[in-house]
Amino acid sequence: MVDDDAPRSFASPACFLHEVDPVYAGLANPPDLTAWADVKLWRTNERRRLIAERLAVPAEVRIAAAESIAALVLAEIGNVEGRIVSAYWPFRGEPDLRPLMQEIVRQGGRTALPVVIEKGLPLEFHFWKAGQALSRGVWGIPVPAEKRPCIPDVVIAPVVGYDHGCYRLGYGGGFFDRTLAATQARPQVVGAGYSAGRLSTIYPQKHDLPMDMVVTESGIARR
């Protein structure tokens, strides 16, 4: 006869740790340095590949793409009167949206350029429009000679790559993320780039802040 009151013993109990809340199990936020190191390396390679690819595209094709992007961005922003729109001084094959900046001014808006103050700090935006003087900033990027800081209503952020969540792959300085994290009244953030920059994911990290949309020559991707 079996003694039901006797303590039972088990040979090898299964491990159910995977079913336990990670916080309770003491596994909350384990530093995943390997993963970030992998992502960083992957991003460096993707940046290099995408920049080389876009520089290999004939200038006239890039110009035509930039015109399509500019028209879509303008339609998306809508009425620019009295609004401040930041764009950028193009380099490394970025779509040239300087004609769009002129059009914005023509329609009663004001335009600005991003300015690197120091590596590791947020960007500043300084008023600038065609014809005004420029000087060389960090990395030799032209910036407004006269320092007139402003807070844009719309930020057009050039992308090297982007994904369906509207996460941005830039040049690797983390400037736009840092800038948006530091701003109180978040501007409308419009990514601008070529559709060839579309990636299935950029492996977004905690510091990556999504844009509201990405405009390419093929159309608009929204979050």
Ligand SMILES: Nc1nc2c(c(=O)[nH]1)N(C=O)[C@@H](CNc1ccc(C(=O)N[C@@H](CCC(=O)O)C(=O)O)cc1)CN2
């Ligand atoms: N036209 C344009 N202007 C812009 C930006 C942009 O993306 N496009 N920026 C948007 O943020 C800021 C500049 N950002 C930059 C960030 C990194 C590098 C760069 O050359 N980085 C090094 C490696 C960086 C690192 O890993 O630490 C390199 O590529 O060699 C250049 C510009 C402000 N102005």
Ligand SMILES: Nc1ncnc2c1ncn2[C@@H]1O[C@H](COP(=O)(O)OP(=O)(O)OP(=O)(O)O)[C@@H](O)[C@H]1O
């Ligand atoms: N808000 C933040 N505070 C501190 N560090 C940040 C912040 N945002 C980004 N960074 C750092 O910036 C570095 C580069 O980030 P990331 O690879 O996302 O650059 P990126 O968006 O491609 O560059 P950029 O905006 O200059 O074109 C990372 O090491 C990241 O930790």
